[in-house]
Amino acid sequence: xxxxxxxxxxxxxxxxxxxxxxxxxxxxxxxxxxxxxxxxxxxxxxxxxxxxxxxxxxxxxxxxxxxxxxxxxxxxxxxxxxxxxxxxxxxxxxxxxxxxxxxxxxxxxxxxxxxxxxxxxxxxxxxxxxxxxxxxxxxxxxxxxxxxxxxxxxxxxxxxxxxxxxxxxxxxxxxxxxxxxxxxxxxxxxxxxxxxxxxxxxxxxxxxxxxxxxxxxxxxxxxxxxxxxxxxxxxxxxxxxxxxxxxxxxxxxxxxxxxxxxxxxxxxxxxxxxxxxxxxxxxxxxxxxxxxxxxxxxxxxxxxxxxxxxxxxxxxxxxxxxxxxxxxxxxxxxxxxxxxxxxxxxxxxxxxxxxxxxxxxxxxxxxxxxxxxxxxxxxxxxxxxxxxxxxxxxxxxxxxxxxxxxxxxxxxxxxxxxxxxxxxxxxxxxxxxxxxxxxxxxxxxxxxxxxxxxxxxxxxxxxxxxxxxxxxxxxxxxxxxxxxxxxxxxxxxxxxxxxxxxxxxx
Amino acid sequence: xxxxxxxxxxxxxxxxxxxxxxxxxxxxxxxxxxxxxxxxxxxxxxxxxxxxxxxxxxxxxxxxxxxxxxxxxxxxxxxxxxxxxxxxxxxxxxxxxxxxxxxxxxxxxxxxxxxxxxxxxxxxxxxxxxxxxxxxxxxxxxxxxxxxxxxxxxxxxxxxxxxxxxxxxxxxxxxxxxxxxxxxxxxxxxxxxxxxxxxxxxxxxxxxxxxxxxxxxxxxxxxxxxxxxxxxxxxxxxxxxxxxxxxxxxxxxxxxxxxxxxxxxxxxxxxxxxxxxxxxxxxxxxxxxxxxxxxxxxxxxxxxxxxxxxxxxxxxxxxxxxxxxxxxxxxxxxxxxxxxxxxxxx
Numbered sequence: 001x002x003x004x005x006x007x008x009x010x011x012x013x014x015x016x017x018x019x020x021x022x023x024x025x026x027x028x029x030x031x032x033x034x035x036x037x038x039x040x041x042x043x044x045x046x047x048x049x050x051x052x053x054x055x056x057x058x059x060x061x062x063x064x065x066x067x068x069x070x071x072x073x074x075x076x077x078x079x080x081x082x083x084x085x086x087x088x089x090x091x092x093x094x095x096x097x098x099x100x101x102x103x104x105x106x107x108x109x110x111x112x113x114x115x116x117x118x119x120x121x122x123x124x125x126x127x128x129x130x131x132x133x134x135x136x137x138x139x140x141x142x143x144x145x146x147x148x149x150x151x152x153x154x155x156x157x158x159x160x161x162x163x164x165x166x167x168x169x170x171x172x173x174x175x176x177x178x179x180x181x182x183x184x185x186x187x188x189x190x191x192x193x194x195x196x197x198x199x200x201x202x203x204x205x206x207x208x209x210x211x212x213x214x215x216x217x218x219x220x221x222x223x224x225x226x227x228x229x230x231x232x233x234x235x236x237x238x239x240x241x242x243x244x245x246x247x248x249x250x251x252x253x254x255x256x257x258x259x260x261x262x263x264x265x266x267x268x269x270x271x272x273x274x275x276x277x278x279x280x281x282x283x284x285x286x287x288x289x290x291x292x293x294x295x296x297x298x299x300x301x302x303x304x305x306x307x308x309x310x311x312x313x314x315x316x317x318x319x320x321x322x323x324x325x326x327x328x329x330x331x332x333x334x335x336x337x338x339x340x341x342x343x344x345x346x347x348x349x350x351x352x353x354x355x356x357x358x359x360x361x362x363x364x365x366x367x368x369x370x371x372x373x374x375x376x377x378x379x380x381x382x383x384x385x386x387x388x389x390x391x392x393x394x395x396x397x398x399x400x401x402x403x404x405x406x407x408x409x410x411x412x413x414x415x416x417x418x419x420x421x422x423x424x425x426x427x428x429x430x431x432x433x434x435x436x437x438x439x440x441x442x443x444x445x446x447x448x449x450x451x452x453x454x455x456x457x458x459x460x461x462x463x464x465x466x467x468x469x470x471x472x473x474x475x476x477x478x479x480x481x482x483x484x485x486x487x488x489x490x491x492x493x494x495x496x497x498x499x500x501x502x503x504x505x506x
Numbered sequence: 507x508x509x510x511x512x513x514x515x516x517x518x519x520x521x522x523x524x525x526x527x528x529x530x531x532x533x534x535x536x537x538x539x540x541x542x543x544x545x546x547x548x549x550x551x552x553x554x555x556x557x558x559x560x561x562x563x564x565x566x567x568x569x570x571x572x573x574x575x576x577x578x579x580x581x582x583x584x585x586x587x588x589x590x591x592x593x594x595x596x597x598x599x600x601x602x603x604x605x606x607x608x609x610x611x612x613x614x615x616x617x618x619x620x621x622x623x624x625x626x627x628x629x630x631x632x633x634x635x636x637x638x639x640x641x642x643x644x645x646x647x648x649x650x651x652x653x654x655x656x657x658x659x660x661x662x663x664x665x666x667x668x669x670x671x672x673x674x675x676x677x678x679x680x681x682x683x684x685x686x687x688x689x690x691x692x693x694x695x696x697x698x699x700x701x702x703x704x705x706x707x708x709x710x711x712x713x714x715x716x717x718x719x720x721x722x723x724x725x726x727x728x729x730x731x732x733x734x735x736x737x738x739x740x741x742x743x744x745x746x747x748x749x750x751x752x753x754x755x756x757x758x759x760x761x762x763x764x765x766x767x768x769x770x771x772x773x774x775x776x777x778x779x780x781x782x783x784x785x786x787x788x789x790x791x792x793x794x795x796x797x798x799x800x801x802x803x804x805x806x807x808x809x810x811x812x813x814x815x816x817x818x819x820x821x822x823x824x825x826x827x828x829x830x831x832x833x834x835x836x837x838x839x840x841x842x843x844x845x846x847x848x849x850x851x852x
Binding site (some may be wrong): 075078090092094108113 | 615703707713720
């Protein structure tokens with residue numbers, strides 16, 4: 001048996017009472033590409049952060065070359081040869097390539113002056129040993145994402161990393177860039193570097209990885225050799241659950257088409273997306289992060305207007321170029337990131353709820369606070385917001401209650417079409433069920449709901465129909481009856497390159 | 507979309523300006539010099555240019571320090587009050603002990619200025635107070651201390667020793683000392699920012715504050731340092747100021763912080779951090795100095811000075827933010843996805 005370079009034993013980690021890793025074990029051998037696989041929220045990122053010292057495990061042990069270790073921070077893990085490349089790159093846009101590799105550790109002469117010659121020589125040697133061709137004097141700001149990744153990899157190897165963690169490195173690369181990256185990864189593997197590779201694109205893992213470890217809901221599922229598992233096996237291992245009554249979907253009468261989108265496109269984001277949304281219907285939008293779902297929603301709501309195609313609301317063709325206009329047409333959009341787009345944390349509950357309709361309570365130019373308060377109170381009651389009083393600042397509330405306020409805010413505009421972007425991300429199970437129940441109730445009352453969700457179970461549990469997107473293209477629509485987790489995962493993870501997309505694989 | 511294709515050529519122009527910021531300012535300076543020279547012949551004389559250099563020396567010293575602060579995404583508004591307080595303390599001392607060595611006076615001024623700078627450092631680096639608030643506070647505190655310390659009085663020329671007055675204006679090396687000191691400071695700062703690790707760390711901190719810890723840079727120490735250096739520069743500037751104008755008053759250097767910020771920003775230092783060069787700041791200071799001089803020569807009310815200075819800042823900042831937005835939307839293919847509030851169109 002090959003000796004493990006890194007081994008994690010029975011790692012547990014909880015955040016404010018919620019356990020996100022339960023006795024997870026993981027081992028890594030030198031010279032292997034080890035894929036880490038799991039749905040969103042399965043605990044992959046947390047596990048990586050435990051390895052890099054960002055988080056310390058509550059239980060369990062980490063062994064590096066057989067020796068028990070404890071990392072207090074990222075510097076600590078880097079010193080021990082562990083480097084991670086995250087989705088958000090950590091380069092300095094105003095420094096050049098060579099400097100980015102050695103920043104904070106530039107070679108100096110005896111007098112403390114930076115030895116630029118040696119800096120460029122070493123950077124040159126390093127990058128050519130990696131087979132990377134880059135202008136060392138170019139500012140990082142001007143590089144493509146792929147090139148920036150190469151610089152990050154260069155940085156990792158300038159500290160002699162023996163373990164390289166790559167978190168979804170391919171999610172924003174073109175096919176050619178992915179091929180280059182893979183070439184590099186294989187080369188590193190041959191040199192004995194151990195690589196942990198996180199990706200949702202199963203094809204990539206089959207192409208590149210030697211072994212795979214699957215996590216689900218914070219639990220360790222299995223570690224397999226890539227050669228002995230198939231596509232379906234992996235999906236089953238990732239999903240492997242049954243739907244409970246977390247999703248109280250009511251049967252509703254589906255009515256007329258209220259929103260019709262034809263060949264909607266926005267340059268660089270998505271193209272030719274068409275679908276219909278009916279009264280009383282919940283249309284789920286599934287796909288990987290970056291598939292273009294959010295962009296479609298934002299285009300319909302006029303935040304980043306479409307550059308091609310048509311939108312019809314209630315059978316009338318409209319051009320929506322601003323959210324104000326969308327609101328007038330009876331649309332409401334509940335964005336994913338409550339902290340950034342949905343709430344004004346410094347304002348109190350009342351003000352947050354009445355924000356989009358403030359003009360309604362200020363008919364003569366003066367805000368009529370009694371009206372405002374009454375309306376906000378009604379909406380908060382309906383949503384069962386838990387707070388001390390209506391003057392409490394939104395910031396002080398829990399994530400679930402914040403989400404309820406965002407919902408209350410938009411429901412107070414009486415929309416006919418509600419767009420929900422990841423409505424239950426990061427909120428507890430109880431609130432989740434409440435939000436789902438509310439969605440169901442609203443749909444039963446005739447509201448048309450477009451729901452973006454990266455949580456498969458939510459999509460399956462709540463949607464009447466499911467639209468799957470991949471790489472900016474709508475690749476299939478499933479009815480509630482025919483949709484299964486496997487089908488949707490399959491549709492959203494197939495790489496476009498494998499052929500023209502004519503239909504959806506069963 | 508048509509709107510996008512129209513903006514492409516403009517992008518190129520902006521990029522050129524961004525890359526050759528120094529060239530742009532130089533051109534403006536040349537045009538200005540030619541125009542003013544035509545209207546007022548006394549402008550294009552050696553004596554007048556000596557005057558301009560003399561006038562901007564103090565500005566250069568403090569603007570360079572201010573630039574380092576701005577490169578880290580900060581700002582130091584307290585520089586004027588620091589200069590006022592230090593000048594007052596140094597002048598009182600020279601009144602008391604007229605025989606004090608000029609070199610020692612300079613060192614003392616720098617020490618006093620540094621102490622005042624360190625207060626900013628502590629509040630910002632460790633108290634985590636936003637720089638604009640912290641230095642606005644110390645601005646008032648230091649100016650208030652000037653009044654308390656001097657009890658409303660001032661120091662006049664006759665109360666100052668001759669060696670002290672010669673610190674700024676003496677010409678043992680051909681040029682006035684003050685100009686030489688400014689040149690030395692510029693060379694030192696240039697070397698520091700471009701050829702030492704700490705100098706590069708200053709750019710790194712401003713360029714991506716979230717990532718510096720991964721690069722093993724201690725952000726707190728860099729922040730601490732730039733406000734300390736700003737104080738140090740103010741201390742030096744204070745001695746030169748008192749020596750040059752042969753007085754220390756309660757309102758010495760009042761409003762000067764705006765000039766230093768203007769010189770930095772006009773010189774291409776970006777308020778969003780990470781960008782700025784010493785030659786740029788020198789040119790920015792020179793441009794301000796020439797405008798000030800020219801307005802006087804062609805007999806335009808000095809009241810215009812402030813307005814012109816403000817206008818220059820606005821033009822620079824607007825150009826910068828336009829360039830920055832272009833670069834950001836262009837530089838990242840994920841632009842749409844990152845969207846965010848600033849990315850959305852109004």
